[in-house]
Amino acid sequence: MSNYKTNLILKSGYFLYSISEFTSRPTIxxxxxxxxYSNDINTIEKLINEVLLVKTKNDFIELQIRNLEVISEFKEYSGVRVNLIGIIGRTRTPFSIDFGVGDIIVHSPVERTLPVLLPDFEQPKIFTYSLESTIAEKIDAIISLMEMTGRMKDFYDIFxxxxxxxxxxxxxxxxLYETLSNRGRAYEKDSITDILRLTEDTEVQKRWDNFCNKILNYKxxxxxxxNIIIDFISxxxxxxxxxxxxFEKWDSKKRKYDK
Structure with a gap:
């Protein structure tokens, strides 16, 4: 275990892919x-190098840093993207890890033991986002970008x-309240129901079809x-x-709220 367990909170796509036992949207x-912890690029490089030195039972996997870059997406504070390469034998797989700052988690990070793809792999025990904050950040991305969005993953993940x-x-x-307030998002009456107009946008529909074909492999x-997003969030x-x-409760099987 690294010394940074409490500093690193897993979120977004890989978090969902893991807790779904690898049945949701795939991502590496x-x-x-x-x-x-500081978001200074040199400090994060030091963090990554120290984490890569931690001994695990998965020692047949080698990870190497390719480069680091400053990123900023929907946030006041910049983040850092670390581009790495995973090596198993002769197989080399590039992937990236994004580190962001400034967001809040309601109510608090959740400690989880994540599943692994192969039985011989060591299961990591880490802190993750709450599902509620995951939803809130994704709906914020949708309503802030609307027709300009290329993030079809947000629609799928909330669904x-x-x-x-x-x-x-x-x-x-x-x-929803804490995330939108923290990000300075204005509360408009029709912000959620207006999402329905995206279903009539031919460019958004093309992006969605492409996402289904390339990522989900099903329609x-x-x-x-x-419609489910609106029923869920409105x-x-x-x-x-x-x-x-x-105080109503959402029933995922009925796909509606019950009192």
Missing amino acids: DADYLLRN YIATTFDFEGRKLQEA LDFIDVV PPYESILKEDEF
Whole structure:
């Protein structure tokens, strides 16, 4: 175990891919929130080098840093992307890890033991995002970009979460409020329901079809996906606008809220 376990909070696609036992959207890249740690590029390079020295039972895998670059996406503070290469025998696989700062997690990071693809691999025990904050950050990306979005993964990920996990509406409401407030997002009355107009945009539909063909390898109706997102997000979001508390519970199988 590295000394940085509490500083590195796994989030986004690889987090979902792992907790789904590798059945959701596949990805080899990873995203982490840095907590109580500098986002200086040289400091992060030092962190990565130290983590790579940690002994594990997966010692037949070699990881090498290719380069680091400063990135910024939807945030006031810049992040850092570390491009690496994984080596197993003669196989070389490039991938990247993004480190971001400045976001908040409702209610707190969750300690999990992640599954592994092969039985001989050592299972990592790490801290991850909450699902509620994952949803909140992804809906923020959708409503901030709208027709300009190329992030079809956000639509799929919220759809996957909403049809797989049950939720307490109050926790989701709090995550939405804290995330949008922290990112300085204005609360517009129709911000969530306006997402439906994307289903009539031919360019967005093309991006979605391409995502389904290249990433999912199966077709998924974009209108159905967007409608479930709206059904899932609108009630707690509208309660924020009304300054009410939302206590209904989301049933992933029924795909609706129950009182």
